[in-house]
Amino acid sequence: MPRPDPAELYELTEDGQIRSPTQTHSASQYVDGRTIDWLQEEAVERERTNSQRAQHGVRGLLLPWFDAARMWLVVILIGIGIGVTGGWLDVLVKWLGDLREGRCSYGFFYNQVACCSGVKPGEACTDWRTWSEFFGVGPAPAQALLQSFVYVSLAVAFAGSAAVLVKTYAPYAFHTGIPEIKAILGGYVLTAFLTPWTLLIKALGLALAVASGLSLGKEGPLVHVACCMAYLLSRFFKQFRNSEAQQRKLLAAAAAAGVSVAFGSPLGGVLFGLEELDTFANESEVMWRGFVASAVAAVSLQWVNPFGTSKLVLFQVTNASDTWRAFELIPWLTLGVIGGILGSVLIKLNVEIALYRRNSALNEWPIVEVIGVSAITAAISYLVVFSRVQASELVANLFQECDPTKIDYHGLCNPTAMWENVFLLILTAAIKVLLTAWTFGMMIPAGIFLPTIAIGACLGRAVGLLTQGLQRAYPTAWIFLSCPPDPSVRCVSPGFYAVIGASAMLGGVTRMTISLVVILFELTGALSHVLPIMISVMTSKWVGDAFGKDGGIYAVWIAMRGYPWLPPVDFEDKGDTGAQLMRPLERLVVIEDEQDTVLSLDGMLNDHDFHGFPVVRRQEFLGFVTRDKLRLALAPLLCEDSERRKRCFFSSQTSSPDEQVDFSSLLEEAVLQLRQEVPKELVVNMFQKMNLRQIIFTTGGKLRGMVTKSDVVKLLTCNFPHSGALGSGARRSWA
Amino acid sequence: MPRPDPAELYELTEDGQIRSPTQTHSASQYVDGRTIDWLQEEAVERERTNSQRAQHGVRGLLLPWFDAARMWLVVILIGIGIGVTGGWLDVLVKWLGDLREGRCSYGFFYNQVACCSGVKPGEACTDWRTWSEFFGVGPAPAQALLQSFVYVSLAVAFAGSAAVLVKTYAPYAFHTGIPEIKAILGGYVLTAFLTPWTLLIKALGLALAVASGLSLGKEGPLVHVACCMAYLLSRFFKQFRNSEAQQRKLLAAAAAAGVSVAFGSPLGGVLFGLEELDTFANESEVMWRGFVASAVAAVSLQWVNPFGTSKLVLFQVTNASDTWRAFELIPWLTLGVIGGILGSVLIKLNVEIALYRRNSALNEWPIVEVIGVSAITAAISYLVVFSRVQASELVANLFQECDPTKIDYHGLCNPTAMWENVFLLILTAAIKVLLTAWTFGMMIPAGIFLPTIAIGACLGRAVGLLTQGLQRAYPTAWIFLSCPPDPSVRCVSPGFYAVIGASAMLGGVTRMTISLVVILFELTGALSHVLPIMISVMTSKWVGDAFGKDGGIYAVWIAMRGYPWLPPVDFEDKGDTGAQLMRPLERLVVIEDEQDTVLSLDGMLNDHDFHGFPVVRRQEFLGFVTRDKLRLALAPLLCEDSERRKRCFFSSQTSSPDEQVDFSSLLEEAVLQLRQEVPKELVVNMFQKMNLRQIIFTTGGKLRGMVTKSDVVKLLTCNFPHSGALGSGARRSWA
Missing domain, CATH: 1.10.3080.10 (Clc chloride channel)
Structure with missing residues (x-):
């Protein structure tokens, strides 16, 4: 991965001040394959809303209101977008599917139902012509041969072109997309999965794939399409662009809307989000957005009315006897x-x-x-x-x-x-x-x-x-x-x-x-x-x-x-404690306060791919520094020889700041700490419920070890024989 | 509250050994008004299942299986119980309600529908007689007077007897019961609310109250009845009797079954449990039980068939046009x-x-x-x-x-x-x-x-x-x-x-x-x-x-x-940290390791009503001791004069155990510790999601303060003007 130019990451704020990279926390700080830090994201969001409220006069009142208005606007737009898209995809699929059997005599772009819509009930529809009629093939065997030939070859053509599109333009548009969305909603960063390009190819490819008659459905991919739309819309608003957590809350609503459209099931969409995506457990507000997006999407779909029935129920069961024995x-x-x-x-x-x-x-x-x-x-x-x-x-x-x-x-x-x-x-x-x-x-x-x-x-x-x-x-x-x-x-x-x-x-x-x-x-x-x-x-x-x-x-x-996703299973330990799960101090890469130099820190960053490093002073745990912040802070210092050998201090109470570099602003002190005697079950439970990225274990203030999300994921998926079998080999990168 | 005789709390285990009260953890340790410690309960449950699995041979395999079988048996019995009860309550209400207008000529215990069931459609039903017909009152004004007199006086009689029953035998049987159930499922201990006596009075009183024509429904009380049933059934099995947490998981399933029966809505029951009772978020296993209990209850209700329609849908909407404009x-x-x-x-x-x-x-x-x-x-x-x-x-x-x-x-x-x-x-x-x-x-x-x-x-x-x-x-x-x-x-x-x-x-x-x-x-x-x-x-x-x-x-x-229930609201702080929320060290009652004597500890227990106390040695936090464990351990020592002046040590690494009393087995070391710099929002969040009772704040191993569930509840309900207005004055007791 090429190292980003730190200057690019400095950002001009609205009030014209240059914000240092340690203060800002833009979404661009995450690279694909990482896991976002929910606590950190929430802290940034909290700071942002507080600074808005602190503004004087009407501004302080209106800014939060605008925020909420923008959020609801996006939610409603997502609902409308996926509802209309879903409806038109249905129309497209119907047309492509019918095309395998024939065409409309007075217009190529009519499907069979639309073509015959003018015909009165009881009358035969003469406008719709099978291919053998269209080409005027007479004998029955030749008719059958031509029909089946067109049928199979168009199926192959549809499926083949879908595959070419996916392979060439958007590899992430293949498959259902639900596993990736589950991982992303859990905090995994996979921006390539949500690009406008993926959106376009997935929607188009989906129509082709379904029309080809392959044994597949449109449901999961529609959820993916909805999420791509949400991502695209969220890019237009700074409040979402800068916060991966806020983006994910929108994605959850979009996923619900996607299911709503796929099955014509607005309530099922909300519940799918609740049960399968396991996202709404965190905040009732998010469920609420899913509810709205789902309802709006269903209304939009009903308005497009792709099947001409003005009903949401797809497979109406009729005549079933009401009682059962x-x-x-x-x-x-x-x-x-x-x-x-x-x-x-x-x-x-x-x-x-x-x-x-x-x-x-x-x-x-x-x-x-x-x-x-x-x-x-x-x-x-x-x-x-x-x-x-x-x-x-x-x-x-x-x-x-x-x-x-x-x-x-x-x-x-x-x-x-x-x-x-x-x-x-x-x-x-x-x-x-x-x-x-x-x-x-x-x-x-x-x-x-x-x-x-x-x-x-x-x-x-x-x-x-x-x-x-x-x-x-x-x-x-x-x-x-x-x-x-x-x-x-x-x-x-x-x-x-x-x-x-x-x-x-x-x-x-x-x-x-x-x-x-x-x-x-x-x-x-x-x-x-x-x-x-x-x-x-x-x-x-x-x-x-x-x-x-x-x-x-x-x-x-x-x-x-091999995505870092925590299955919501009830983990039961056998009397183990956090000590058995954690990576002990001896195997951790730590930063020694007032000992490590700019040069040694840079070397550490190059040697190890971890997301962040605990800072200690003689075993005493001081806080946590993330890789990205540290890299940004080191970059300007590395160019000057005089600075490179200087030691760095992270704790604010240090006595000799003159000859040392002050990195105290990098240190996150509000890190979750547990004792290592805590039951393993509780540790796993905290990761599942609190969306954590790491837990530090200390005893009497001394660092004992650390557990990261990847350790817990490994623990929970260890009994599945093919863990990571399809992974890209970069499994460790999110560790 | 009279102090319990410690001897009573010693318990003979199945293998004939006497278990000390510090090892056992029976449900009887909690008194009404307390909040259970979920982490502690889970730890005990974990220990129990592990000891089962550790048994040799077939026993080790069968014991956990028996546990699961017993659990499902109870869940299914709850479902059947509340389904049948709900059905029969409906029949009773119908009969009582009809009684206000008349009686069946050939049997007092038939309601109007049952009385007229033999009549062919179109024919008039002569077997059912209004009171004026029954008493042979002729003139129309006298008829109306008699009818309305019986109507009003029976209504008053029903409502009055319901009130007398509730007031005399089971005060907790009044009102809907949902608020209490929400609090209980969150960990509040209120055994009096779930007694068999309450069950009986609530069911009977509910039928009378509904039949009296007062402006009330049967839905909430039915949930209460279901929970009472679950509690009663759970008393028959040691695995539930000894664990408040396991009991609560059964209660959650019972509540779902109650809603299922009340509305004829099996799915609604599960979702009510999910959304309103907010209990299933913790464990998918619990939701699953609610699902089963709900379905079984609905089947049982359909089998009882109180309305003779063999349908679950209570208010069937018919003839509504399918489309809307x-x-x-x-x-x-x-x-x-x-x-x-x-x-x-x-x-x-x-x-x-x-x-x-x-x-x-x-x-x-x-x-x-x-x-x-x-x-x-x-x-x-x-x-x-x-x-x-x-x-x-x-x-x-x-x-x-x-x-x-x-x-x-x-x-x-x-x-x-x-x-x-x-x-x-x-x-x-x-x-x-x-x-x-x-x-x-x-x-x-x-x-x-x-x-x-x-x-x-x-x-x-x-x-x-x-x-x-x-x-x-x-x-x-x-x-x-x-x-x-x-x-x-x-x-x-x-x-x-x-x-x-x-x-x-x-x-x-x-x-x-x-x-x-x-x-x-x-x-x-x-x-x-x-x-x-x-x-x-x-x-x-x-x-x-x-x-x-x-x-x-x-x-x-x-x-x-004033129940200690955490509303699932999204709490947003204004940049505050845990330090603002916690009760600082100066205002905490703490135990000094190797300083406090048996006598001083007893005095502390008498002076303060807290649920537990942090143990420190020169500000260093060692662990937590609960009130109940400490009281049990102190009781035998208080009788002997030689022991009363001895100092107590709690940490296991002490050097001079001879002249001191060893209380190290009482100390819970696996206590959640946070730094006080952690955002307030996160602290509230952890209480909401992890079902905690307290969080200890330490810095570098030194105790800084403590937050209990009651502090968080106070914080979240402070904007409601009448908090605790109906409380019994014992609001502090669960602190």
Whole structure:
């Protein structure tokens, strides 16, 4: 890393004074791969608001108000931005998807629904032409050949161009983005992940990837897009530009808005932020912003109205019987168990594939991989009837109850074809598990939610069909006595079993609980069935956790990438204390007050990559100095020979300041200190709850050791076998 | 308080050894009014699980498993218990309520619905007889007189007997219980609040109070009942009996289950625990238990099926149009503002009445007050048509859209009587505000949710009627152009405005956000309207907070009672440090190592009521000794004259142990220490997040001062004018 010119870091303040770098604390002080110091950030923010309030007269009253107004403006803009973007992405995806089958005769840029919107119900739509009609191909085999050729080649073209875009312009735009966002919200610095360029490529690539028919969803990437927007907007305001902590609070709200738009689930967005991103626990104010951003985003999405239904509910469950019977608990619990097991299997499979990809020739040929997988996916999709349509359409159909007045989707409602349907559904699920495990991690934007829902819906519908078949075959068995005696009245609703299956599968893969339940019933509108959904999510999480305490697919990817993220697990020590966790004094690099010279300090900075150094005087702990502050203070002194050999003092009570360099302004004295006898559990707990970067251990004022966030992360992820397997090798840099 | 006999506190362990009181840490060590030490509790729990795991062979494997099994057993039993209790309470209330109007001819213990269940639709029910029919009173005026006489006198009898029960047997069974539960979950010890006696009286008194028709709800008290049940169940298992922290984790799950049953809202229960009780932030495990307890409770309630509908949704919203128009945002935002203002007014009114009650003669005559208010309430209820029925029935009717096929509730759907209806609705709301402000705090079990919903629903329906009237009067105005042109199609749904009004009012009174939204749509089933509900809750919270940062009615009551509860507010200091917050060394009572004698320590214990004392040697901080441990250790020594003058040493490195008493086992060394330069904000933050009881401030190992939880509570509640106004005068006891 090139050393920054210190002059660049001096900054002209609004009142024309030059602020020294030890006073200012701009966001630029952090480089990618570091972890921000929340306590420090909060202190700077506190100082800023206090200086505002201290201003005389109206200024002192208005400045804080302007601050709040700007913040709410940004939150509302984020909501509107992601709502509108999400809506238009849906329109784009629909158009691209339809393009694989044909085009509108009177305008290239109309999708099938828009093209046929002028047609009265009952009439055939002649404006929309399939490619074979458009090119005037006559014979049926040639038609089929042309259609499937265009279908597969456009799929490959979409996926390939998405991969090229990502690979060339914004490598961080690949994958879901949730693991990175979790790490960033926890304090990790990864500016490259949030650039406008990433925003553009991720949005565009996402539309292409979804339209290509690969086994992926748009949910996670939309959250990423929302966060990029928030970052971009925050750059326009000094109050956010200068504070990484304030930026992160905006990002949290943006993430909630992203989920809100992805699922049409404003409440689910807030809860996702609460449960999965684990950010709102810190401040109710942040949750509140997430709430507002989420609501605004949902209103904006409804205003864009991409599906022309003016509804937020994506997969409306209709006709499901309102009551449920006790015997149904058996298939539902079964689905929960299947979801838990299959979720674990999917995670493990995904990890193995990711490791294989990293260590094989595929690592060098990501675009070829995407093209190959998209070709295979498109080909298989043509063969297996249920996967020919977009996953979202499949899910919508599986969630639908059979209704004689509506079109029967691929004979799913034909009672005589039960076994064929069950076989096909299970086959589809199995294929989707394999494809998803491979797709999630390729060089394209890809979410895991929708494929998981599709897999679960297939299995759930299969179990539902089996239960229904059993009930119809033995309507008088004692277990089915609670069913209505009239055989024409439906007792078992297989469509609702698909919802249960989807919840169970999602529970197994993500290990989320409340937010999942809320998202699912905002997604389906099946409020009266909240209890069965809760029960299946509960069961699948239990079973999944029993198969491996990996904490869901996002936590696994965070561990594989080696991000410094503290999983919110309840750590239990075995009687250990902080002394066992800390890096003892002998292994610490410390600054000796009034002993170290300018030159020796510079050498220390070059030798060690640590974020900061404790300052001691004869073992007595004085305070903490961060690397960046020290480097900035040393830079001007290194040029003058007379200064280079001078000793430096950090404590303010020193007696001989004349021949020494005064670094006392660098020293942070308000550092958390604990005794080393404190239980390890408490130390871990403090890191988890207080967002700390380090804790100093002292006894009677003497430095004993230090624990950094990275030590705690290592401790908590040590039982996961592939920690850091996908990391960039720079794992130590945030230590 | 009588001093406990130390011998009683010695305990025979399972392996037959006598455990010294310094090793054991039974729950009985805490007396009411103290705050538990979470860190200490966690340490004991950790020791216990470690000793279990250390057991040889199968025992070491099975013991932790048994622990978990017992815990889940208790959680599930709590869920079943409160579900069944809640269901049966509903049945009891229905019966008592119907009894005010008549009785079943073939059985005294049937309510009206059960009595008429055999009657075919369309036929008149002759088995249910009003009192005038039963007594064979002929003339209409005499009938009305008899009916109203029985109505009012039974109301007074119910309310009076509830008050007598509460006053005589369980004073803690009065009021809602939520403030106390919040304090208890935060660590406050109030065993009297959770006794089986309180459980019985609260449940019985609640049924009587609700049936009496007073302006109160069953929601908060049901949470209290659930917590009492959890406490009772936990007493059967040693692992909970001996650990206040484990008990509290069970109580949190029970509270979630209580809300789940009260509103038929399993998800709302979990979120209530998350947001309002602020307990799950600590451990995901606890949230998980709340989830399970909540789901089990809802299933049990559905199994009891008190309303015979086999539905959880209490106030089903039907026929509401699925789409909404942009202009409707204006009345909805108006409702949000009204809710925020009126919520604040209700809180302030309630506070003033509570203070007046405390300082006037009413304080001595609680039962007379209840009887008087119930008589007034019953009389007014008879006069104002909308309040004659139970509040829950009123709400259900206000939430209902007009439907020509159904009975028109008191002419609410008559378009020509709009102004009369609006006037009546506003009058009802105003009366209910006054009655509720008075009732909430009397000597009976009383919840605030249902009355608040009723007030909000009246106002919302009124605004809805006005909007509808405006739209019908000017259907061609540009603002109403989005309405369907056909005037017979409904454009504005006043029933849904009632839901919005209820949300806004609840938001203003409780200042909850997400959990409120979830509870409301689990209550109404109006999932497609989640956005308007969110917007109104948002607005009313904003407006309410602008009128006073009191944090809702529960926080106000906690402050008035002076419980040591830390509000989860974002505290911002003005550049202050811990030094300004702490009680400095000069004002601390400390133990001097090797200086204090047995006698002087005993004198210190008698003079000062503090929970614990720092131990120092020449200003150097050695550790912390709790009052209870010290008292137990001193007790046997005080009897012998030779021991009483001996000096005591606490530090283990002392050189002359012979002539001194060894108290080193009492010393807690793993105490949190900070420097006094740490920002005040951080200190407050640590108390809020880590559940601490005290923080010691040291510099270079020297004791500088101490901050206790009570100091922080005082700091955070200092801007509320009536802090501790209803306290028992023992406010200092938990310091």
